[in-house]
Amino acid sequence: MINRLVFSMLLFVSFAMISCKEQNKPIPQTKVSFKKEGDLTIYKSDKTQVHLDIEIADTDFDIQTGLMYRDGMKKNQGMLFVFNDESERFFYMKNTKFPLDLIYINADKHIVSFQKNAKPFDESSLPSNVPAQYVLEMNAGLIDIWNLKVGDSISFKKNN
Template identity: 70%
Template sequence: MFFKRFSILVFIISSGILLNLASCKENKKVIKQTEVTFKKEGALTIFKSVDSTQVKLDIEIADTDFDIQTGLMYRNSMDTNQGMLFVFDDIKARFFYMKNTKFPLDLIYIGGDKNIVSFQKNAKPFDESSLPSKFPAKYVLEINAGLVDTWNISIGDSISYTTN
């Protein structure tokens, strides 16, 4: 008798759970995030110190707290001739990470004199490990992973940029 009542109780509870799950599935709202796209806000040139060649990029500028904290998060990609330049008010050690960043990046740390002071190459998507500068920096330039090596960018190279 106990087993029969227990079986009926299990059946009723299971049926209720299944009905609840089915109704949740039907009522589930699909939230689609709007993709953030590149907005050209300036132009940047990297001046090579060894052979005086130049690399020219269109840049988006991160200079507000929101832009600095968000960076390239939630984007699917960036063109080869594009980058994001972070501009800070002070010169100090910088620490970046790849939280919510969907594609790999090279990070270029730049001192107050606009000379490159260090790199973090091939930063992995979604990795929350700290990516510190080796020396104090006022600027950080994010470009697609591999471009530091492709363009033979070196410590001591310099940048110049203009805004729209």
């Protein structure tokens, strides 16, 4: 009787382990592609301009997801996060596969701070250090290539 009970328990545990192992198979990732939702212009202090196609993150889901799970963006693309208020912002690179530059922008649409070359998958906080209402994410290195400065300004329009 005890041998039957032990055998039954071992059989149950074996099936449970096999079942759990099958559930740990990787889930195929859906490819997330860039979808142009607007245009953004950066007005530099030297009077030159930079133009970007942007996706706009203005819902809770879009803001929380951002550029996660994507393989990259083109040089002329970015994601603009739009918040309802101006306050200190904290971003991180969880599930983001490629390095980014983050530009923090106040309610008057002036650049107030940067976080350059944010590392993929790094969950360290990337604070604005000052109040911001908008955050622009773009490929790492572009802040320096375009020589962007605190005080430069932006304008953007959302596609209809």
